[in-house]
Amino acid sequence: MQVDVQQIKDRVAEKADLLDRLKSEMRKTIVGQESMLSRLMTGLLTSGHVLLEGVPGLAKTTAIKSLAESLHTSFQRIQFTPDLLPADLIGTMIYQPATGTFTTRKGPLFANFVLADEINRAPSKVQSALLEAMQERQVTIGDETYPLEGLFLVMATQNPIEQEGTYPLPEAQVDRFMLKIKIDYPKPEEERKVLDMALDDTNRPIQPVLSPDDVFGMQEVVKLIYVDDQLKDYILSLVQATRDPAAFDMHDLAPLIDYGGSPRATIYLGIGARAVAFLNGRGYVTPQDVKDVAYDVLRHRIILTYEAEAEQITPEDVIGTILSKVPVP
Numbered sequence: 001m002q003v004d005v006q007q008i009k010d011r012v013a014e015k016a017d018l019l020d021r022l023k024s025e026m027r028k029t030i031v032g033q034e035s036m037l038s039r040l041m042t043g044l045l046t047s048g049h050v051l052l053e054g055v056p057g058l059a060k061t062t063a064i065k066s067l068a069e070s071l072h073t074s075f076q077r078i079q080f081t082p083d084l085l086p087a088d089l090i091g092t093m094i095y096q097p098a099t100g101t102f103t104t105r106k107g108p109l110f111a112n113f114v115l116a117d118e119i120n121r122a123p124s125k126v127q128s129a130l131l132e133a134m135q136e137r138q139v140t141i142g143d144e145t146y147p148l149e150g151l152f153l154v155m156a157t158q159n160p161i162e163q164e165g166t167y168p169l170p171e172a173q174v175d176r177f178m179l180k181i182k183i184d185y186p187k188p189e190e191e192r193k194v195l196d197m198a199l200d201d202t203n204r205p206i207q208p209v210l211s212p213d214d215v216f217g218m219q220e221v222v223k224l225i226y227v228d229d230q231l232k233d234y235i236l237s238l239v240q241a242t243r244d245p246a247a248f249d250m251h252d253l254a255p256l257i258d259y260g261g262s263p264r265a266t267i268y269l270g271i272g273a274r275a276v277a278f279l280n281g282r283g284y285v286t287p288q289d290v291k292d293v294a295y296d297v298l299r300h301r302i303i304l305t306y307e308a309e310a311e312q313i314t315p316e317d318v319i320g321t322i323l324s325k326v327p328v329p
Helices: 005-014 016-026 034-046 060-069 124-136 188-200 212-224 229-243 263-279 287-298 306-310 315-325
Strands: 050-053 075-079 091-096 101-106 113-117 138-141 144-147 153-158 179-182 257-259
Touching: 005 016, 005 212, 016 034, 016 060, 016 212, 034 050, 034 060, 034 153, 034 179, 034 212, 034 263, 034 287, 050 060, 060 075, 060 113, 060 153, 091 138, 101 138, 101 144, 124 138, 124 153, 179 287, 212 263, 229 257, 229 263, 229 287, 229 315, 263 287, 287 315
Parallel strands: 050 153, 050 179, 075 113, 113 153
Antiparallel strands: 091 101, 138 144
């Protein structure tokens, strides 16, 4: 099948102004953190759910709110707490004494953007209530199943250092997040700008600049971006190496990995690389696009052994080794 890469590039260029407007609006409140902004855009362009992890005060919640407020969409923030119930997310059936019937009250999941703040502070039964919504984009209340909005994204935050009163996310739910983004401290010059903005009270309110149709239009162009067969094989090799590193002459990694990436990792590496190519204004995917998104796609899908944890080896260490050893096309 003939693919006109130049035509795809032209389509990407047509959407560049939309991205610029969105980024410009978000930078009213977000200073620096380019990697985080890029990955939030990746999630938006691919309808992929995003999990942000970082210590308090790194603008995780602010970034997600800024993205939601920059669009003409509905937004719901849910503060996850130990006493939260599944009905607080999906809704419930309410009995009407006057008619003797039940009516449905829909929960906050029926929004375009859902911010699950400190998601690991709620018990597993609440977290599991998100599974159907995140994967099938529908919610079941009583005997009825209700489809969610066409534009539906769950963006969650969690704090990695304060573990008292937290609950580990079920693996099935973690796997439904396309990206797990680790947020680090800002650079000194960026933090100085944050300080100046706080002292001068120069924060400007964010205005919605794009519609859902604009987002859908960008998503359709992302789906057109060309991925060569050699790159598809490269993506497969990266994920296979997380499951059987010995097959790729990485015998030292075999005792360190308990479980490797799921098929979702393969899918998300492909569509994530397409989004990175779109953000870079190209109509085709390069190996570097795959590498750029690999850490965020794989870090929460690689389960390490006790031996690895004892040696203080992280998933990032494993991913870095795999990226350096798997041949690049």
